[in-house]
Amino acid sequence: MSALILDGKALAKSREQQLHAAVKKFQDGGGLQPVLATILVGDDPSSATYVQMKVNACARVGMGSRFISLPASTTxxxxxxxxxxxxxxxxxxxxxxxxxxxxxIDERACFDAIAIEKDVDGVTTQGFGLMAMGEPAFGSATPAGIMTLLKHYDVEISGKHAVVLGRSPILGKPMAAMLLNANATVTICHSRTQNLAALVAQADIVVGAVGQPELIKADWIKDGAVVVDAGYHAGGVGDIEKTGLQERVAALTPVPGGVGPMTINALISHTLESAQRLELSTVHPNTVE
Incomplete structure (x- = not known):
């Protein structure tokens, strides 16, 4: 058996072509150019790289971007x-x-200050609550991108046991909620989880979101599982050790080129959707709650 490669880079490229056409159609119909504003506080080089990648993606689909750089001393x-x-x-x-x-900086207070209709990265507690309850909201970009990737490759989720390793409020927790909403049985693991290897071994779908290089070992993962690695670390490794997995599992994401491109794609897709909603609420204020 050779694993199906869940190619996020290829899918994101294809979706960008669709987004470019959708942005053009929106503007041709009288809508304003969708604009994503990105705030970077400080001068962390990795963060600056991620921001530039998002700016570039906006340009590729014909969207506008506004970059706000604030000093590290910002309160x-x-x-x-x-x-x-x-x-x-x-x-x-x-x-x-x-x-x-x-x-x-109180990051949570700043996240929650973002207007819900402009929370295209899905970081507000209100947005998380709505998403978890199955109500309309922009889901956190990385989990949303993962769900799009799984859907595109027809990965069956309903009835499967998914193990999510990591409980970040912008990755692990929303990932678990999205999988639960898709009718998976979900186990969330974290730094205090006991018998971690045994739990991973039960998983039909494994999502690595711990932020530690190769913490999740290949021999923990059962044959035929679907492996999603949301980590990226120096040397091009993820959160999941890949040795021998391609010959045993049903599907897996490459690192890089799997989850990362889909995160950015979800973000720009959400921005277009936000523009469409905002335009509708302006033209027909009684049609949007």
Whole structure:
């Protein structure tokens, strides 16, 4: 058996072509150019790289982007003021606050200050609650991208046992909720989980989201499982050890080229959807709740 490669890079490229056409159609119909505003606090080089990748993706699909760079000394109040300005800017359809922010900033307060209709990265507690309850909301970009990837490759989720390793509020927790909403039976594992290897061995779907290189060992994973690695670390390795997996599992994401491109794709897709909703609420204010 040779595993199906869940090629996020190829799928994102294909979806960008569709998004480009959709953005053009939206603007040709009188809509304003969708604009994603990205806030970067500090000068972390990895974060700056991620931001540039998002700016480039916006350009490829014909969307606008606005990059706001703030110094590492920025306070919570200063960041909240900037977010409030963007919330009230009618040209901005989506707001992304690049994670992580410097330690003196209350990141959760700043995430939650983003207007729900512009929360295209799915980071607000309100957005998470709506998504978890199956109500309309923008899901966190990485889990949303993973779900799109699994759907595209016809990976069966309903009735399967999914094990999510990691409980981040913007990755592990929303990933578990999305899988549960898709009728999977979900186990969430974390730093205090006991008998981790035994739990992973039960999984039909394994999602690595722990942020530690190759913490999840290949020999923990059963034959025929679907393996999704949301990690990326120096040397091009993920959270899951891949040795020998391609010959044993049903499907797996490459690192890089699997989950990462789908995260950005979900973000820009959400921004277009936000623009469409905002336009509809402006033209027909009684049609959108």
């Amino acid at each position: 919570t109040d200063q960041l909240l003021e900037k977010i409030d300005q963007l919330n009230n800017d009618t040209e901005v359809c989506g707001i992304l606050l690049q994670h992580p922010v410097p330690e003196q």
